[in-house]
Amino acid sequence: MKTKLSPSRKKIRTNGNGASRVSRSVSSKARRMLIDGEWVDAVSGETFATYDPATGEIICQVAAGDKKDIDRAVKAARAAFESGPWRKMTPSDRGRAIWKLADLLEKNLEEFARLESLDNGKPLTVARVADVPLAIDLFRYMAGWATKIHGSTFPISVPYAPGARFHSYTLREPIGVVGQIIPWNFPLLMAAWKLGPALATGCTVVLKPAEQTPLSALRLGELIREAGIPDGVVNIVTGLGETAGAALAAHPGIDKVAFTGSTEVGKLIVNAAANDLKKVSLELGGKSPNIVFEDADLETAIPGAASAIFFNHGQCCCAGSLLYVHKKHFDKVVSGVSAAANKIKIGPGHQPDTEMGPLVSEEQLNRVMGYLQSGRNEGARPVVGGGRAGKRGYFVQPTVLVNTKPGMKVVKEEIFGPVVCAVPFTDPMEVVQAANSGIYGLAAAVWTRDVSKAHRLASELRAGTVWVNCYNIFDAALPFGGYRQSGWGREMGAEALELYTETKAVCVQL
Numbered sequence: 001m002k003t004k005l006s007p008s009r010k011k012i013r014t015n016g017n018g019a020s021r022v023s024r025s026v027s028s029k030a031r032r033m034l035i036d037g038e039w040v041d042a043v044s045g046e047t048f049a050t051y052d053p054a055t056g057e058i059i060c061q062v063a064a065g066d067k068k069d070i071d072r073a074v075k076a077a078r079a080a081f082e083s084g085p086w087r088k089m090t091p092s093d094r095g096r097a098i099w100k101l102a103d104l105l106e107k108n109l110e111e112f113a114r115l116e117s118l119d120n121g122k123p124l125t126v127a128r129v130a131d132v133p134l135a136i137d138l139f140r141y142m143a144g145w146a147t148k149i150h151g152s153t154f155p156i157s158v159p160y161a162p163g164a165r166f167h168s169y170t171l172r173e174p175i176g177v178v179g180q181i182i183p184w185n186f187p188l189l190m191a192a193w194k195l196g197p198a199l200a201t202g203c204t205v206v207l208k209p210a211e212q213t214p215l216s217a218l219r220l221g222e223l224i225r226e227a228g229i230p231d232g233v234v235n236i237v238t239g240l241g242e243t244a245g246a247a248l249a250a251h252p253g254i255d256k257v258a259f260t261g262s263t264e265v266g267k268l269i270v271n272a273a274a275n276d277l278k279k280v281s282l283e284l285g286g287k288s289p290n291i292v293f294e295d296a297d298l299e300t301a302i303p304g305a306a307s308a309i310f311f312n313h314g315q316c317c318c319a320g321s322l323l324y325v326h327k328k329h330f331d332k333v334v335s336g337v338s339a340a341a342n343k344i345k346i347g348p349g350h351q352p353d354t355e356m357g358p359l360v361s362e363e364q365l366n367r368v369m370g371y372l373q374s375g376r377n378e379g380a381r382p383v384v385g386g387g388r389a390g391k392r393g394y395f396v397q398p399t400v401l402v403n404t405k406p407g408m409k410v411v412k413e414e415i416f417g418p419v420v421c422a423v424p425f426t427d428p429m430e431v432v433q434a435a436n437s438g439i440y441g442l443a444a445a446v447w448t449r450d451v452s453k454a455h456r457l458a459s460e461l462r463a464g465t466v467w468v469n470c471y472n473i474f475d476a477a478l479p480f481g482g483y484r485q486s487g488w489g490r491e492m493g494a495e496a497l498e499l500y501t502e503t504k505a506v507c508v509q510l
């Protein structure tokens with residue numbers, strides 16, 4: 001089998017002795033892709049490497065799918081949709097299969113947490129209590145929806161047909177074959193967010209995981225088969241974005257494309273899908289304002305603000321990366337968040353005391369270091385952090401920047417690392433205006449003891465999620481998605497089902 005490394009990574013050495021038990025078990029063979037219920041190599045025979053971001057060493061090789069493999073997978077998904085048992089199955093049986101997948105995931109929770117920690121770098125302790133349980137819960141929530149997707153009946157009047165009687169109703173039908181492209185920050189959870197509603201509605205899928213983190217999706221593919229979900233319903237093609245991802249977004253056999261990732265690539269997806277007007281849903285970037293008011297309870301706001309940015313190393317689309325603090329509390333909050341940053345134990349994800357692991361890749365490390373440099377060049381000052389942590393792996397110090405100005409890159413753009421810009425304010429109206437002024441609108445938070453102010457701001461902030469006196473609260477029942485350039489459509493909750501169904505109006509003259 002030929003090996004092809006992505007150009008930016010050719011210099012990284014292979015890990016001969018393996019970092020952990022999971023690492024050894026996955027490194028014994030190149031991982032294949034799941035197409036039509038079979039584990040297959042790429043048509044080209046090529047592979048790419050996935051890396052341990054704590055060391056920069058190769059974990060294993062993975063099949064490098066491209067246009068030809070996408071084409072095979074789309075054909076399999078189309079055949080499974082048109083003539084396989086999945087659509088004809090009762091909703092109850094479909095729901096049971098999704099529930100079984102959740103049970104299998106739960107049975108293998110520890111293995112998935114280890115895989116996620118190894119491939120992404122996140123603390124094992126976090127993957128165990130957040131990533132994997134949230135994915136399990138999402139599948140269970142969507143399993144419940146399988147039996148509750150229905151249309152309505154309508155008493156209609158039809159003024160130009162006096163005296164005629166009609167029976168009119170709507171049907172909710174699966175949208176068809178769906179291409180799903182997911183990122184690396186929550187690899188398993190993003191697969192669950194995408195697969196759950198697609199399966200509940202009876203769609204079939206071609207899923208492309210991120211090149212940095214393909215391992216948990218491939219293992220999930222094994223469980224999908226074990227759960228009895230028919231061949232071809234879920235196809236998993238590993239490969240690079242510019243080859244496999246682009247081919248999937250542009251493929252004429254796809255009815256809808258669902259994407260999570262950068263706003264930049266989101267725009268490419270829209271262009272690719274425009275050719276045949278595929279349905280598109282997008283969950284994109286963010287620069288989320290986190291506002292601490294004069295009347296906030298600082299005992300909760302300070303640790304809340306720290307975890308809003310430092311959770312998952314700041315690699316969250318909804319990270320609270322713009323911390324607005326009322327002038328009266330600015331110094332206290334900045335010093336509290338900085339003290340929290342100083343205490344964070346940085347290390348490889350598998351170590352039990354690690355609270356923050358490495359960024360996912362050398363590319364992300366360079367991107368975040370570039371933002372830190374740009375911040376300094378433009379006059380921002382790190383109160384804490386501000387640089388790389390260690391020389392091996394992709395670790396970055398948790399950083400609090402002050403002395404920022406509205407036009408700076410660090411204030412306007414998504415950094416996607418553990419870097420927060422703290423900005424003082426005095427006028428609540430002005431801070432809401434500032435919070436609403438960027439190109440994004442994914443999430444926002446307010447910290448206040450005034451309940452009417454909280455509700456008023458919740459309606460004034462232009463964001464898909466507003467947290468009040470909390471941050472990063474997710475639930476399968478709560479829709480998540482963005483205003484403006486943060487995306488189109490909502491994931492999770494009943495809203496997600498809208499993205500995977502077509503509504504058909506039926507009118508019968510009686």
Ligand code: NDP
Binds near residue numbers: 181
């Ligand atoms: P991308 O948007 O490039 O990656 C997300 C997914 O899109 C991956 O599966 C990727 O594949 C795929 N992809 C890349 N290019 C194309 C393409 N031309 N056509 C179709 N699919 C494509 O994000 P990056 O990994 O490059 O991260 C860059 C920035 O994006 C981050 O710094 C962050 O700001 C933002 N981001 C936002 C996320 C979110 O949750 N909203 C998640 C991740 C990143 P592959 O990885 O194989 O190239």
